[in-house]
Amino acid sequence: MFFDNYDTPVFRPPSEARSFILRVTRGCAHNKCTYCNMYRGVPFQILTDDEISRQIALAAHYGKDKVRRVFLADGDAMVLPTSKLLKILQALKDTFPKLQRVSSYAAPKDILRKSEEELRQLNEAGLRLLYYGMETGDDITLKTVNKGVNAEEAIEAGRRVTASGMKLSVMVILGLAGKEGSQRHALATAKAINIIKPNMLSALCLMLYRGSELLEEFECGEFNPPSPKELMEELALMMANIDLPKDHHCLFRSNHVSNYTPLAATLPQDKERLLSEIAMSVKALGRLKEWDVYNSSAY
DSSP: OOTTTOSSOOOOOGGGTTSEEEESEESOSSOOOTTOOTTTTOOOEEOOHHHHHHHHHHHHHTTGGGOOEEEEESTTGGGSOHHHHHHHHHHHHHHOTTOOEEEEEEOHHHHHTSOHHHHHHHHHHTEEEEEEEEEOOOHHHHHHTTOSSOHHHHHHHHHHHHHTTOEEEEEEEETTTTTTTHHHHHHHHHHHHHHHOOSEEEEEEOOOOTTOHHHHHHHTTOOOOOOHHHHHHHHHHHHHTOOOOTTOOEEEEOOSTTOSSOOEEEETTTHHHHHHHHHHHHHHHTTSOHHHHHHHHOO
């Protein structure tokens, strides 16, 4: 249906399955993270106002009353100037009478380019939720995977979103620091979560994708990934050190295709139950052969 603007891969969070995917950029402005191959070979581009308006008009033609949620694609729509985002949000509000929320992925450097006031304006205009792939709160790992920010900046990006009143979903990647950095990664990430206090938290397991530098490092023997059992031990350590206020509600999920065990909880209320379920998963996953798992996950 959107043949003129959807000629390259489009990615969205699982929770946006029923959303109207509105492409406002193509590719990723950073596109240098060593673990990612999502937009390799896709030149970054900001779509014109006409291209964006054409998508909105086409979606309205096929049922403007059916659109309740909109997800702004691609990898970092927040790279757009605040004025352009506000214009898009107003157009969506004017076009879709039953619109409930607009959401987007958000890269840390793009968030940091915006002030709390700008984020507040975007929230009030309808951009209610950002999906932030922080990945880790560990300085060394952030540098190693070429995320483009240090730990202080990664934390500040998340804190700035929550301070604006916008909802924040933080994603972290288990195993990203390898076996050697596993404990450091878990503890630093827990510390970051305690400061940011996100509304949602997702833990994905590391997958080694074809076309990523991290897979090449693994194949050359330069990266030593944790086994499935060790990934869950890493999650256990992370969760044990996440200490959110008693009146805070953070939805935790590990139901991505990469996860070996689906987990769901509300933190901090369900923390003890979650730790118990993780412990059972550690025991079960001890039977898997780590190399078979990693070889099959590379694609």
